[in-house]
Amino acid sequence: MADQESDETGALLNESAGRLFGSFDEKDIRAVEQGQWPDTAWAKVEEAGFPLALVSEAGGGFGIASAEAIALLRIAGYHAAPVPLAETMFANRLLSEAGFDVAEGPATVVVAESGAFALAKHGSDWRISGRAAGVPWARHAETIVLLVEHEGKSFVVRLKRGVASIAPAMSFANLPADDVAVDAEVAADDVRPAPASWTPQTLKAAFAALRVSEMAGALARVMEITVGYANERVQFGKPIGKQQAIQQQLAVLAGQAAACGGAADVASAAFDRLDVIAIAAAKVRAGEAASIAAPIAHQVHGAIGFTEEHRLHFFTRRLWGWRDECGSERYWSKVVGQAAIAAGAEGLWPFVVSVGAVQGA
Amino acid sequence: MSFFTFPNPPVSPEAEQLRGDVRAFLAEELKTMPPHRRAASWSGFDADFSRKMGQRGWIGMTWPKQYGGHERTSLERYVVLEEMLAAGAPVAAHWIADRQSGPLLLRFGTEEQRRSVLPRIAAGELFCCIGMSEPDSGSDLAAVRTRAEPVEGGFRVNGTKLWTTFGHRAHYMLLFCRTSGGPSDRHGGTSQLLVDLKTPGITIRPIVDLTGAKHFNEVVFEDVFVPSSALIGEMGNGWHQVTSELAYERSGPERFLSSFVLLAELVRVLREHPSEQATIAVGRLVSHFVVLRQLSRGVAWLLQNGRNPAQEAAVVKDLGALVEQEIPDIVRSLVEIEPGSERTAELARTLHYTVLAAPSFSLRGGTREILRGIIARGLGLR
Numbered sequence: 028m029a030d031q032e033s034d035e036t037g038a039l040l041n042e043s044a045g046r047l048f049g050s051f052d053e054k055d056i057r058a059v060e061q062g063q064w065p066d067t068a069w070a071k072v073e074e075a076g077f078p079l080a081l082v083s084e085a086g087g088g089f090g091i092a093s094a095e096a097i098a099l100l101r102i103a104g105y106h107a108a109p110v111p112l113a114e115t116m117f118a119n120r121l122l123s124e125a126g127f128d129v130a131e132g133p134a135t136v137v138v139a140e141s142g143a144f145a146l147a148k149h150g151s152d153w154r155i156s157g158r159a160a161g162v163p164w165a166r167h168a169e170t171i172v173l174l175v176e177h178e179g180k181s182f183v184v185r186l187k188r189g190v191a192s193i194a195p196a197m198s199f200a201n202l203p204a205d206d207v208a209v210d211a212e213v214a215a216d217d218v219r220p221a222p223a224s225w226t227p228q229t230l231k232a233a234f235a236a237l238r239v240s241e242m243a244g245a246l247a248r249v250m251e252i253t254v255g256y257a258n259e260r261v262q263f264g265k266p267i268g269k270q271q272a273i274q275q276q277l278a279v280l281a282g283q284a285a286a287c288g289g290a291a292d293v294a295s296a297a298f299d300r301l302d303v304i305a306i307a308a309a310k311v312r313a314g315e316a317a318s319i320a321a322p323i324a325h326q327v328h329g330a331i332g333f334t335e336e337h338r339l340h341f342f343t344r345r346l347w348g349w350r351d352e353c354g355s356e357r358y359w360s361k362v363v364g365q366a367a368i369a370a371g372a373e374g375l376w377p378f379v380v381s382v383g384a385v386q387g388a
Numbered sequence: 389m390s391f392f393t394f395p396n397p398p399v400s401p402e403a404e405q406l407r408g409d410v411r412a413f414l415a416e417e418l419k420t421m422p423p424h425r426r427a428a429s430w431s432g433f434d435a436d437f438s439r440k441m442g443q444r445g446w447i448g449m450t451w452p453k454q455y456g457g458h459e460r461t462s463l464e465r466y467v468v469l470e471e472m473l474a475a476g477a478p479v480a481a482h483w484i485a486d487r488q489s490g491p492l493l494l495r496f497g498t499e500e501q502r503r504s505v506l507p508r509i510a511a512g513e514l515f516c517c518i519g520m521s522e523p524d525s526g527s528d529l530a531a532v533r534t535r536a537e538p539v540e541g542g543f544r545v546n547g548t549k550l551w552t553t554f555g556h557r558a559h560y561m562l563l564f565c566r567t568s569g570g571p572s573d574r575h576g577g578t579s580q581l582l583v584d585l586k587t588p589g590i591t592i593r594p595i596v597d598l599t600g601a602k603h604f605n606e607v608v609f610e611d612v613f614v615p616s617s618a619l620i621g622e623m624g625n626g627w628h629q630v631t632s633e634l635a636y637e638r639s640g641p642e643r644f645l646s647s648f649v650l651l652a653e654l655v656r657v658l659r660e661h662p663s664e665q666a667t668i669a670v671g672r673l674v675s676h677f678v679v680l681r682q683l684s685r686g687v688a689w690l691l692q693n694g695r696n697p698a699q700e701a702a703v704v705k706d707l708g709a710l711v712e713q714e715i716p717d718i719v720r721s722l723v724e725i726e727p728g729s730e731r732t733a734e735l736a737r738t739l740h741y742t743v744l745a746a747p748s749f750s751l752r753g754g755t756r757e758i759l760r761g762i763i764a765r766g767l768g769l770r
């Protein structure tokens with residue numbers, strides 16, 4: 028029964044997410060890409076409660092499965108929603124797992140190499156120092172969450188706005204991806220032991236799982252826009268979608284969109300377990316899907332799709348950017364490949380099956 | 389938001405328990421079979437092996453017990469299929485009947501046909517072949533010319549079927565033919581017959597393929613009398629029936645695991661000192677398999693729920709064939725295959741077979757171009 032209720036809540040949430048994200052228009056997306064904070068859009072997202080979707084019911088969430096919560100990001104990706112939803116959902120998950128209250132306002136997470144930040148005891152408080160580049164939405168975040176190792180243990184650190192100094196930069200997708208530097212004292216209350224499952228590697232994988240879901244949504248949208256265009260655009264007296272050469276290309280695009288969707292299902296199901304290999308495989312496949320699909324979408328659109336005015340690039344730029352965020356195909360292929368080769372010839376198939384062992388859970 | 393549905397199937401504890409039994413069986417049965425022979429996988433024909441599978445209840449798994457089936461779920465069946473394919477088990481003898489002929493008869497066949505044929509298929513004793521392609525009807529199946537002319541008590545069949553896989557070892561053919569009209573009628577006037585291949589007037593001639601194997605055939609019908617009881621489903625409904633049969637044909641994991649034995653052999657050779665390039669390449673391929681399994685299990689789940697996953701099956705087959713076909717060149721890019729090298733000898737033999745077999749991966753069961761046409765139709769483009 029609980030599962031069924033969770034499913035129904037999930038379906039309702041998806042519906043309201045579709046309505047809300049669909050109400051943001053291209054003006055909103057452009058404003059954010061030019062550096063503005065989307066205050067109206069974000070207020071609506073908060074009002075809907077989405078930032079708490081990955082938090083347990085006791086922590087203020089909806090009591091839905093993580094995979095259902097992550098499905099919201101697929102919808103956000105489909106609409107190129109110009110809000111830091113993945114970042115805030117993830118930050119709140121980390122905060123609540125470490126026993127903090129969830130964040131007020133937008134938040135983000137720093138995914139950095141092990142050792143990029145250091146903690147030192149400073150009386151009863153702490154001193155934190157370090158820097159990271161490409162932290163999504165950092166300049167707008169009320170709370171920045173970090174995972175920092177200290178004497179063999181991991182700690183979740185909460186930085187309130189103003190503690191870190193932030194140099195604005197933009198990502199490939201024209202979204203905020205700032206340099207964050209910190210060398211400051213933080214109160215004892217802002218540093219808590221992380222659950223044992225959180226390491227720099229699992230943190231990166233978990234964030235990657237969210238990106239894969241966003242990618243699946245964006246790619247589904249790219250397919251929809253492109254098929255729609257092929258049915259409308261008339262050349263040689265008929266819609267270009269009637270040409271076999273175009274049809275074959277769109278079929279390839281559809282296959283890649285399906286693969287990216289499958290990857291998102293694998294990654295979402297692996298999120299709670301922090302199954303690094305499963306998420307790694309999903310990120311690799313999603314990245315490849317983006318690399319194959321985006322050029323087809325542009326080819327079919329011709330010159331109009333290469334303009335700033337046309338919305339196609341909102342989605343293709345995000346796909347190109349998200350491929351590299353939270354670990355590229357190259358990065359995660361190495362992780363999967365090492366484990367696969369270690370499994371050996373006889374162990375290879377059992378390894379493949381084990382990666383997907385609890386899919387659908 | 390999405391043109392195609394790939395559901396996320398639930399975990400099946402029964403299926404996972406079954407997996408252990410299947411692996412133990414395969415470890416025993418295949419222990420003396422070298423990888424380069426296992427690379428043939430579902431093209432490997434071994435009637436004894438099929439009978440042993442029938443004895444274990446692994447053929448016709450989802451069919452009703454009254455027809456010799458075992459009333460297990462599609463996900464359980466999926467486990468048996470994928471374990472067989474990944475290990476390279478010689479499943480060709482029963483594969484076609486289990487995959488498509490049996491399900492077709494269950495859906496459209498007469499009670500007599502079900503009772504007489506299905507239990508023997510499930511026992512691994514009766515093998516079927518597909519009677520679709522012809523000399524002038526390959527991808528264009530509606531151009532079928534083989535004609536079954538209604539006569540007293542049945543049909544008189546004339547025509548030629550081509551590329552009939554294991555026709556020379558099969559007991560029955562599911563013949564797609566024209567019972568009225570001509571090729572210009574396209575989908576109309578076609579029917580399916582269940583033909584006993586011992587019937588007088590049938591000549592089966594093996595055609596050697598480029599790997600040197602005899603697996604496909606030319607099957608010539610000359611004034612062959614087939615009783616009216618052989619009609620499957622309705623007269624004139626052949627097109628509808630044969631397209632459902634094709635959905636079964638395209639739906640399984642054999643559509644992406646054809647080169648898996650080669651990948652395993654690559655890992656065997658790489659294991660001691662894998663380069664970074666090799667590690668990345670293997671990781672990428674494994675990632676593909678993880679996602680292909682996810683999609684393919686979704687297709688199995690659609691079948692379980694009585695849906696027709698023709699579009700989704702075409703997507704998986706198209707994606708799967710690309711991966712199957714790129715594996716040989718990836719192996720070549722990572723390992724120097726030198727004549728006389730002990731270390732790479734078995735990899736070389738497996739590679740050799742797979743290179744030769746690979747062109748068929750995107751031909752059999754519908755060419756890549758036909759599949760993409762089906763996908764385009766699903767996108768509303770045609």
